[in-house]
Every structure is written in structure tokens, then in C-alpha cells.
Amino acid sequence: MTPITLLLIALGLALAGWLAARARAWSFQTAPEAPRLAARPNYHGWYVALWIIFPVLAFILLWSFIEPQLVMQAVLASPAANGLPEFGFERDSILAEARAVAAGQSDAVFNPAAQAMVDPFREAIQKNQWIGIAITIAIALVAGSLAFLRIKPDFTARTRVEKAVMAILLLASLVAILTTFGIFASLVFETIRFFGMVSPIDFLFGTFWAPDPMSNPTNPDGSRYGAIPLFWGTIYIGAIIAMIVAIPLGLMSAIYLTQYADPRLRAWLKPALEILAGVPTVVYGYFAALTVAPAIRDAAVSIGISNASSESALAAGLVMGVMIIPFVSSMADDSIAAVPSAMRDGSLALGATKSETIKRVLVPAALPGIVGGVMLAISRAIGETMIVVMAAGAAANLSANPLEAMTTVTFQIVAMLTGEGSFDHPATLSAFALGLVLFLVTLALNFVALRVVKRFREAYE
Amino acid sequence: MTVIHPNLKQLDAKMSAKDVSVFYSEKQAIDNVSIDVPTGHVTAFIGPSGCGKSTFLRVLNRMNDTIPTARVEGTIELDGEDIYRSGMDVVQLRARVGMVFQKPNPFPKSIYDNIAYGPKIHGLAESKEELDEVVERSLTRAGLWDEVKDRLLDSGTALSGGQQQRLCIARAIAVDPEVILMDEPCSALDPIATAKIEELIAELTDRYAIVIVTHSMQQAARVSQRTAFFHLGKMVEYGQTKDIFTNPIEERTKDYITGRYG
Numbered sequence: 001m002t003p004i005t006l007l008l009i010a011l012g013l014a015l016a017g018w019l020a021a022r023a024r025a026w027s028f029q030t031a032p033e034a035p036r037l038a039a040r041p042n043y044h045g046w047y048v049a050l051w052i053i054f055p056v057l058a059f060i061l062l063w064s065f066i067e068p069q070l071v072m073q074a075v076l077a078s079p080a081a082n083g084l085p086e087f088g089f090e091r092d093s094i095l096a097e098a099r100a101v102a103a104g105q106s107d108a109v110f111n112p113a114a115q116a117m118v119d120p121f122r123e124a125i126q127k128n129q130w131i132g133i134a135i136t137i138a139i140a141l142v143a144g145s146l147a148f149l150r151i152k153p154d155f156t157a158r159t160r161v162e163k164a165v166m167a168i169l170l171l172a173s174l175v176a177i178l179t180t181f182g183i184f185a186s187l188v189f190e191t192i193r194f195f196g197m198v199s200p201i202d203f204l205f206g207t208f209w210a211p212d213p214m215s216n217p218t219n220p221d222g223s224r225y226g227a228i229p230l231f232w233g234t235i236y237i238g239a240i241i242a243m244i245v246a247i248p249l250g251l252m253s254a255i256y257l258t259q260y261a262d263p264r265l266r267a268w269l270k271p272a273l274e275i276l277a278g279v280p281t282v283v284y285g286y287f288a289a290l291t292v293a294p295a296i297r298d299a300a301v302s303i304g305i306s307n308a309s310s311e312s313a314l315a316a317g318l319v320m321g322v323m324i325i326p327f328v329s330s331m332a333d334d335s336i337a338a339v340p341s342a343m344r345d346g347s348l349a350l351g352a353t354k355s356e357t358i359k360r361v362l363v364p365a366a367l368p369g370i371v372g373g374v375m376l377a378i379s380r381a382i383g384e385t386m387i388v389v390m391a392a393g394a395a396a397n398l399s400a401n402p403l404e405a406m407t408t409v410t411f412q413i414v415a416m417l418t419g420e421g422s423f424d425h426p427a428t429l430s431a432f433a434l435g436l437v438l439f440l441v442t443l444a445l446n447f448v449a450l451r452v453v454k455r456f457r458e459a460y461e
Numbered sequence: 462m463t464v465i466h467p468n469l470k471q472l473d474a475k476m477s478a479k480d481v482s483v484f485y486s487e488k489q490a491i492d493n494v495s496i497d498v499p500t501g502h503v504t505a506f507i508g509p510s511g512c513g514k515s516t517f518l519r520v521l522n523r524m525n526d527t528i529p530t531a532r533v534e535g536t537i538e539l540d541g542e543d544i545y546r547s548g549m550d551v552v553q554l555r556a557r558v559g560m561v562f563q564k565p566n567p568f569p570k571s572i573y574d575n576i577a578y579g580p581k582i583h584g585l586a587e588s589k590e591e592l593d594e595v596v597e598r599s600l601t602r603a604g605l606w607d608e609v610k611d612r613l614l615d616s617g618t619a620l621s622g623g624q625q626q627r628l629c630i631a632r633a634i635a636v637d638p639e640v641i642l643m644d645e646p647c648s649a650l651d652p653i654a655t656a657k658i659e660e661l662i663a664e665l666t667d668r669y670a671i672v673i674v675t676h677s678m679q680q681a682a683r684v685s686q687r688t689a690f691f692h693l694g695k696m697v698e699y700g701q702t703k704d705i706f707t708n709p710i711e712e713r714t715k716d717y718i719t720g721r722y723g
Contacts, residue, residue: 342566346629349524350579350636351556360578365569 003064005129006136010056013140014049021048021151028153039158047157050164051147052140059139067128071099074124080116187439190432197426198225203433209396209412211430213421220426227434229396233313233406234438237392238381241317241402242324246381247374249321250328255358257329258336270333277326281386288319288391300403311393314402320387324377331373331453335366372453379445383438385410409434462493464710466700469687472499474538475670476521476558476640481535483516483525490516492694493535498640500670503662505681505702507674508691509717514674517691518642521672522558523551539640556583558640559633564649565625567617567632572609575617575628576600579636595635603631604661623654630661641665643673647680659684678718682706690714 022045029037075081075095085091097114100106102121109115151157195203197220206226215221253273257266293315300308339362347357363370393405394415416431474497483491491513498504506514516525523544525531536543544554556579567575576596579585586592596613600606605627609620617628626646633641643662647655662671662684675681681688681702688705690698690713698705698714709715 340566342562342564343568345524345527345560345562346566346568346632347578348527349522349555349560349562350582350632351552351554352578352582353552356582360582361568 003060006056006060006063006132009133009136010053010060010140013056013137013144014052017052017140017144017148018045018049021045021148024148024151025157035153038154038156039161043157043161044151044155046161048144048147048151050161052144055139055143056136059136063132063135067132070128070131071121071124074127075117075120078120078124080120084113084117184439187432187436190429191436193424194426194429194433197429198222203227203430207398209407211416211427213416213419213425213427215427217422217425225426225430227409227430227437229398230407230409230412230434231437232398233392233396234382234408234410236400236402236406237313237317237388237408238320238384239378241314242321242381243374243378245318245321246324246328246377250325250373250377251332251363251370253325254329254332254336255363258333259354259358259362273329274326276323277330279323281323281384282390284319284323285386285390288315288387292319293391296403305403308403309393309405311391311405312403313392313406316388316392316406317402319391320381320384323384323387324381327377327380328370328373331376332366332370335369335373335453336362338369339365368452368455372449375445375449375452379442379449382408383410383442385414389414409438413438463495463696464698464700464714466698466704466710468704469700472497472502474498475500475540476672477538477541478517478521479536479538481517481520481533481537483513483520484532484534485528486530490694491520494691494696495535496689496696496699498670498672499687500639501667502687503666503671503673503685504687504689505673505675505685506689506691507676507678507681507717508697510676512691513694514691515644518644518672518674519560521640521642522555522560524555524560526551556636557638558642559636559638561626561629561633561641561643561646563645565622565629567620567625567628569616569618571614572600572617572620572628573613575632576635579632583636585636599631599635600628602634602665603627604657604664605631621654623650623657626650626654626658627661630658630665634665638669640670640672643671645674645676648676655680678706690717692717 022041025037025039025041025044028034029041072095084094094111094114094117097106097109097111098117098121101109101114101118102125109118197217199222202222203225205228206223207228208223208226209229210224212221212224257270257273261269289311293310293312296312296315296318297308297310343361343365344357347361348354352360388408388411392407392411394407394411395405396407396412397404399406413431413434416428416434419427421427476498477496479495481491481494482489494517496504506518508514519525520533521537525533533545537545539554539557543549568578570578573596576599577586577592580592580595586595597606597610600609605624608624609615609628617625620628626649630641630646647658650658659680662673665671666686673681673685685702688700688702689696690705690709690711692713698709698711700710705714706718709718715721
């Protein structure tokens, strides 16, 4: 409530500053024998407005941390606080309840003891609200008038505003990068906790995966945390079965689209293929679980494999492969199209047929780009979650039989984090170790793939 | 329409074009050109940019087929066979009529594989030894063997521009063509590399019918025995090279030769 009020006040003041500064700049210009302004009046307006907004925003951020503590101090100092329990859960809940009522978030208290605290809270909140507004206005006025006083005809407001714009853009891009680091740091932190309980050797090389979230968390059985079956399942489904589907289909469709298709047909087919990339993965997931998996089981039963499971690595891998086709085909398409037409002409002029030219010249020349595309596709496939959650099953089997249920790293992360174990149990923490492994592998794949693709681009520029 | 210089001897035509017109969509690029190209001679096509000489060259081995809007009228014969007749095997045609392009375009493969590419797809070599022999012979004929014999497995794209162009000529020779079309083969090369290519063309003259498109009149004068001058899609004058350069009949040819335009 309060921060929004403050923000509105700040925006209002900034608008006022903008108008005032612009008007002042205009007045320089319209005066007789006006000197030439170093920046247009609008820039003077923005200069003052930014000088108001930024300090106030910084204050609001700070205030939203300080204010609750100031309120709490005031309340605890009031005589009504004497009747509170000294420590513990009850004291906290009474305070929280009273605060909620005072702030207007709930209508009445359950605990009668909290009733007495409502008024002190209300008073303190109100008092602090006024303090906040006053400081906001004061900061805005001081910063705004300091900025305003600098406005002169030869004041270079434009370059300063441009610098501020650049700073804002830089900040925006830093957010994404810092978030990545933050994610990585949190993964590492939790993973270290996990490895404090389960040995990394058990985790990375063990072949039996059955964490028990109900077991004694202080003394976990390391032999139940072998992640090899998960790594195998991930690779088998995402990098083997899916790629057996996606690489030939993607490559062949790219070849058809770049070399054979009529331009009008291509204008239709290419977007149609790219729609595949826009289908939500959960839709692929139930397609795999409800349509493909039963069909595979029935087919397996009909050829005499009686113990075929209705959840299989094959179903998940096939559907994942279809999902990945557009990635492979669009990368291959770009790479083949990037091969200079002089290569194609050179081959045709030697009497090579179209398919010989494609097979022996175009595809080999485009190979680095195609490989890069495939690696990106693999990193996408092994990070894929919904399809395997819905279609691959949960059993951590270390098997090469595609008809068996298998499980993947992503599936187990979901299972461990949504399980009933407490948050500091090794079974739950294992999700972070799995996540870290996945993160590092996809990071490495992306890194290598982008390097390969970049090299390839350079080779033809 | 075309002025044939009276000194030009009638020879057996390897390739013969009769009333050839070429259109890109509606735009006419070549207007009614007739010319005979004999074996054992270099025939040069000269003319200002956009005069249609490259288009006409590409029509001779049907490379224009790769441009969907291109359309050819008239007849072009190779040893008396119409190459635009239905049922003509373009693959066989291009094996017999090779082409060297303006910019050297070696494949991103090894030097060996660049040369072996054509013989392999046409099944010209039965064994590895035969293939080795074809590669050596082609590189030798292109004057490149001594420079590359120790690094046949290096990439063809790692060679210098002039070497790349000789590699492309060797590649064309390797499939044993009868006609070699060269589309400004020296325009991307420095003078020393150009001199080597010209020397090479002179050595190849005996065995093949060579047609070369060039921007440089000096080059046409140096390497060719016959010259055709193209202007605005028409073939203006055709004759022995020395006649065209010293004694042109047509006013436009004279203007171009003396550098009045072009």
C-alpha cells in the first residue's frame, strides 16, 4: 500500500519537474536575442524528471525494508505490548494478526489477545506512512530543485539524459545475467549441502536410484542415490531416441525446403514446420502419454512381447524427437542456405546431379552448422520435462530396451521437489545436485554449439 | 546481323549456336546470336558489362537451368546434337562441356578430393590407382602438380587465389571434357596469377574447344585466336582476334576497342 502511494507521489512530482524544467528551457528560447539551446527543452524536462525519480525510487526501496521494523519497534514500545508472551510462535502470530487487521488486510482477529494490539499497530503504521510521504517529497524537492537550478541555455542536458538511458539499459541487461549467476549459485549452494550428506562418488557412479524421503535424514543410505540410471535415461531418451527421429527428418526436410521446394510451397511449409516449435510441451506430453505410448504397447504386444509397459522410453523419445524437428531443420536450413551458390554451381558444372551435389558438397560444407544445430537440439531435449513426466514412467531402469519405462534427470527433479520429504532431507536436496549436473551439461553443449556455428559463419563471410 | 569478318576460316564446329535468344522472364538478354566454336582454338567473348556475354556462355552448358525464369530460344548443338532437345541428359552435357567460374570456387574438401570429385561421380576411375593417376594428370596439366603434390590432403580453400583457380581448371579437366567454358577466370586474380592462367589456357588449346569471357581486351588479344564482340545482347562482330583488334569493320566494335566506351 504505502510504497505504491509513495511511487505515485514520486511520479507526480517528476511530472511536475518535467513540465517546469521544460517551461524554463522554453523561456530561454523565446526570450529576445535568445541564445541557442544546447539541448531541446524536452531533454531539460527529462533531466529534472530523472533526478527526481531515481533518488525517490532508491528511498522507496530502502523504506520498504525499514518501515516494518520502525512500526514493530513503536508497537513493542507501547504499553499494550506488555501482555504479550515473551517468545515463540504465539507471540509472532498475535503480532502478525494484529498487523493484518491494522493494515486492512483482514477484517477481524481470531485471537482475542491480538485485539489489544490492533490500535497501536494502526497508529504506528499511520505515523510511519506520513513520515514516508514527507521524506519522499523532501527528497524529490531537494533533488529536483538542484537539477532545476542547473538548467541554463548552454547546459548539455541531452548528453546527460542519453547517459542515463544507457545506464538503464545496462541495468536491464545485467538483471538477466545476474539472475543466471544467482540460479547457478543457489544450485551450487544446495548441491554442496546435499554432498555433505551423500558422497559425490555414490551419486555420480552409483547405479541404484531409490531415495526414500521418509528415511532418517541425518544418516542417508548413499547406495540409494546412484544417479547413473537417470543420466542413462536422459541420454537414451533425449540424445539417442529423440535424435534418431529428429536428425534424419529435420535434415531431410531442410534439404527439401532449401533445394527442391517451389518458393511458393516453401513460403507455406517453413512456417508450418515452425509451428511445431510453438506447441506447448505439455500438449506433446499428453499426446505421448495418451496416444503414442498405448499404440507402442499394443504394437509390442501384437508381435509377442507380452510384458511391454504402457509407459516407455520409446514413446517419450519419439514424441520428443518430433518436438525437436523444427530446431534441427531450421538450423540445417540456415546452414545449407549459407553455403555460397558458387559451390553448388561448381558441382553442377562438373556434371553432378542435384542429389550428388547436395550429398557431397552442400551438406559437407554446411556440416558444422548442422552439427551446431543438433547440439542445441540435444541440449533442449535433455532439459525437456513435461513429455518424460507424462510418458516415460518413473522407474529408474538401467536398460537399453526402449519398451521399458525409464526416468530422466528432469523427471526426478520434479518428483523429489514435489515429494513429501522435508526440505532439508537429502532426497529433496538431490534435486539440486541433479539440476546442477543438467545445468552444466546443457551449458557446455550450448557453449560448444555456439562456437561451432560461429566458426562456420566466419568461414563463409 | 552479325558481321563475320571475311578473313575468318570456316572450321568444323564443336559447338554451334543458331539464332539463340535468351530471356529472363520478359527481359531479353540475348538477341539472335549465331556462332560456331571450333576445337583447338580459344574463342573470346568481349564486350561491356551487361552485354550478355556471360549469359550466352552459361547457355552453352545449360547452367542457366538453375535460374527458374530463364528461357532459351533457337538451337545449340554439340557435335550436331541439340543440347536443348527434350531427353537431353544435362549431367552428360556438363561432363562434356566444363566450366570455370569468375571467382575460384574450390569445394571445402582436400585438394585431392576436389579433383577426384568429378571422376568419382562419373565413374571414370575403376580403382584407387586409376583415380590417383587422374588426379596427378589433371593437376599436372593445370600446372599445379609441383606446387601441391606434397599436400594433396590439405584443404583446397587454403590455396592462394591463383592456385585455387588452377585447381578449378584441373577439376574441370579431370572429367575429360571436350569444351571448356571460362567466365572471366582472371577477374579475381593479381597480374602474376593471371599470367599463369593465360599460359595454362595456351597449353590447353590443342585438346579442347575453349570459350573465354573476359573484360580485358588485352587478355582476349593474348589468349584467343577468335573474338566475338557482344553489345546489348547482340553479337556485333566475329572474326579472327587479330582482325577484330586491328581492323574491325563495325563502328561499335571500333569504338569499344579504342576505349570510346565500355
